[in-house]
Amino acid sequence: MRVGIIGGGIGGLAAAYELGKRGHEAMVFEAAPQLGGLAGTFEVAGTRLEKFYKHIFVSDTDIIEYIHDLGLADRLQWIASSVGYFSRGKVYNFVTPLDLLRFDPISLPDRIRLGVVSLYLQRQADGIARYEGVTAAEWLRRYAGERNYAVVWEPLLRGKFGDSAPEVGMTWFWGKMRLRFGSRDKGMGRERLGYLLDSFGQIQDALVERVTRQGSRVFTGVRVRRVVVTGGRAAGLEVDHAGDRAGAPPAPSRYPCDAVIATVPSPVFLRLAPDLPTAYTERLQGRRYQAVMCLILVLKHPLTPIYWLNIGDTAIPFVAVIEQTNLIPPEHYQGKHIVYLSNYLAPDQPLYGMDADHLLEVYLPHLQKINPAFRREWIESYALFQDDAGQPIITTHYSHKIPDLRTPVPGLYLANTTQIYPEDRGQNYSIRLARRVVAMCEEDWAAASPVGLAARGQE
Numbered sequence: 001m002r003v004g005i006i007g008g009g010i011g012g013l014a015a016a017y018e019l020g021k022r023g024h025e026a027m028v029f030e031a032a033p034q035l036g037g038l039a040g041t042f043e044v045a046g047t048r049l050e051k052f053y054k055h056i057f058v059s060d061t062d063i064i065e066y067i068h069d070l071g072l073a074d075r076l077q078w079i080a081s082s083v084g085y086f087s088r089g090k091v092y093n094f095v096t097p098l099d100l101l102r103f104d105p106i107s108l109p110d111r112i113r114l115g116v117v118s119l120y121l122q123r124q125a126d127g128i129a130r131y132e133g134v135t136a137a138e139w140l141r142r143y144a145g146e147r148n149y150a151v152v153w154e155p156l157l158r159g160k161f162g163d164s165a166p167e168v169g170m171t172w173f174w175g176k177m178r179l180r181f182g183s184r185d186k187g188m189g190r191e192r193l194g195y196l197l198d199s200f201g202q203i204q205d206a207l208v209e210r211v212t213r214q215g216s217r218v219f220t221g222v223r224v225r226r227v228v229v230t231g232g233r234a235a236g237l238e239v240d241h242a243g244d245r246a247g248a249p250p251a252p253s254r255y256p257c258d259a260v261i262a263t264v265p266s267p268v269f270l271r272l273a274p275d276l277p278t279a280y281t282e283r284l285q286g287r288r289y290q291a292v293m294c295l296i297l298v299l300k301h302p303l304t305p306i307y308w309l310n311i312g313d314t315a316i317p318f319v320a321v322i323e324q325t326n327l328i329p330p331e332h333y334q335g336k337h338i339v340y341l342s343n344y345l346a347p348d349q350p351l352y353g354m355d356a357d358h359l360l361e362v363y364l365p366h367l368q369k370i371n372p373a374f375r376r377e378w379i380e381s382y383a384l385f386q387d388d389a390g391q392p393i394i395t396t397h398y399s400h401k402i403p404d405l406r407t408p409v410p411g412l413y414l415a416n417t418t419q420i421y422p423e424d425r426g427q428n429y430s431i432r433l434a435r436r437v438v439a440m441c442e443e444d445w446a447a448a449s450p451v452g453l454a455a456r457g458q459e
C-alpha cells in the first residue's frame with residue numbers, strides 16, 4: 001500500500017514510520033520548509049529549542065517507547081519541576097501541598113476546599129462518564145466554590161480559551177488535573193517532567209532517517225493543494241511543488257496513492273478535501289481552535305525561580321511564563337536564561353497579528369510586575385512563533401462531536417489534535433493517533449483490495 005500523508009509534524013512522521021513497520025510505503029508532504037509543525041524547533045544559544053515549550057509526563061508511554069526505539073533514551077531526562085501561580089502582584093509556589101496552605105489570596109477554608117477538590121479530581125478514573133455534560137465553569141463553581149473559581153481557575157481558563165472559556169467541558173479540565181497530578185511522585189509529591197536534551201526535534205530527525213530507510217519519502221516545502229478522489233475513493237494528492245524554492249527541479253504535481261492520511265488542522269483539511277459529505281464537514285466546522293503565540297526571550301539573568309508560572313492576573317496579556325532554564329540548567333544554553341511568554345487567543349484578536357517587536361513592547365511592562373528587578377537590558381534576543389490551531393476548544397459532550405478518523409470518502413483518513421480526547425493534545429497522543437489510524441487504514445485496505453486480501457490470506 002502506498003499512502004500519501006499530509007503534514008510533517010510528529011503525527012505525520014509517526015504515521016509514516018508505522019506504515020513502514022508494516023511493510024507499506026509512505027510519502028509525507030510538509031508545506032513548511034522545516035518538519036515538526038507544532039513540535040518544530042529553532043536554533044538558539046548553541047542548541048535547538050522547541051518553538052512552543054515542550055515536556056512529557058510519566059504517563060506518556062507512546063512517546064517514551066519511541067524515544068527508546070529510536071535510540072534516544074540517553075538524552076531523556078526526568079526532572080523535578082517547579083510550578084507557581086502569579087496573583088495580586090506575588091509569585092506563589094505550588095510545588096507541595098503545603099504551598100497551597102500558604103496561598104493567601106483565598107481564605108484558609110477555601111484553600112482546604114481547593115486542595116480537597118484537586119485531590120478528588122485526580123482520583124477519579126471515569127471522567128468522561130462523570131463530567132461530559134457539565135462545563136468546567138459550572139462544576140468548579142459548585143464544588144470548588146465561587147471564590148476559588150474567581151481567583152484561581154477562571155483566570156486560567158480565560159487565559160487559555162478566551163471568550164470560549166465558559167463552554168469548556170469539565171472532562172478537559174479533569175484530564176488536565178489527572179495528568180499533572182499523575183506526574184507527581186506518589187500523587188501529591190513533586191511533579192517530574194521529561195525532556196529530551198537538545199530538543200524533541202531529535203525524534204523527528206530519527207523518524208526521518210528510519211522512514212527513509214524503510215523506503216518511504218519525506219518532502220518539505222511541498223504544500224498539498226487537494227486530495228484527488230477518483231471513483232469515490234481517495235486516489236492521490238495534488239501538490240504545489242516547492243513553490244517557494246527558487247531553482248527547484250520540476251516535479252510531478254500529482255502523486256497517486258492507495259490511501260491518504262491528513263494530519264493538518266480541520267479548517268485546512270476542509271479546503272483540501274472538498275468531496276466530503278455535509279454531515280462530516282459540519283463536524284469539522286464545529287471544532288474550533290485557539291491560536292497560540294509564544295514569545296521567547298533569551299535573557300542574561302533568570303526572570304523567576306520557577307519552571308511553569310501560571311498567570312492568574314487578567315491585566316497581564318499572557319497566560320504563562322515558562323522558564324526553560326529552570327527545567328534544564330542554563331549551562332546547556334551557553335549560560336543564557338530562556339523564557340517563553342505563552343499566550344492563547346482567538347485568531348481575530350489584534351495581539352495575534354503583531355510582530356515580535358511590537359509584542360515585546362506590549363509585554364515588557366508586565367515582566368516587571370513578575371520580577372521588579374527585571375530590566376530591558378537583560379534581553380539578548382527574542383523570537384516569536386505562532387499557529388492558528390494551537391489548542392482545540394473542548395466543549396461538553398465532546399465524545400459525540402469528534403470527527404471520525406475514517407472519513408466518509410473511502411481511503412481518506414484524518415488524524416489531528418481535535419480527535420485527542422479526553423487527554424489534552426500532546427506529542428504522545430499524536431503518536432498514539434497515528435498508530436490507530438495506520439492500523440485502520442491497513443485493515444480497510446486489506447478488506448477492499450485484491451492485493452491486500454491475498455496478503456492477508458498468506459498470513
Ligand SMILES: Cc1cc2nc3c(=O)[nH]c(=O)nc-3n(C[C@H](O)[C@H](O)[C@H](O)COP(=O)(O)OP(=O)(O)OC[C@H]3O[C@@H](n4cnc5c(N)ncnc54)[C@H](O)[C@@H]3O)c2cc1C
Pocket residue numbers: 006007008009010011012029030031032035036037038039052053054055056222223224225263264265268272292294342390391415416417425426427428430
Ligand atoms: C504552546 C504549545 C505547547 C505544547 N506543549 C506540549 C508539551 O509540553 N508536550 C507535548 O508533548 N506536546 C505539547 N504540545 C502539543 C504538540 O506540540 C502537538 O500535539 C503535536 O506537535 C501535534 O502534532 P501533529 O503532527 O498532530 O500536528 P502539527 O504539528 O500541527 O502538524 C501538521 C503539519 O501539517 C503541515 N501542513 C499544514 N497544511 C499543509 C498542507 N496544505 N500541505 C502540507 N502540509 C501542511 C503544517 O505545516 C504542520 O507541520 C504543545 C503545543 C502547543 C501549541
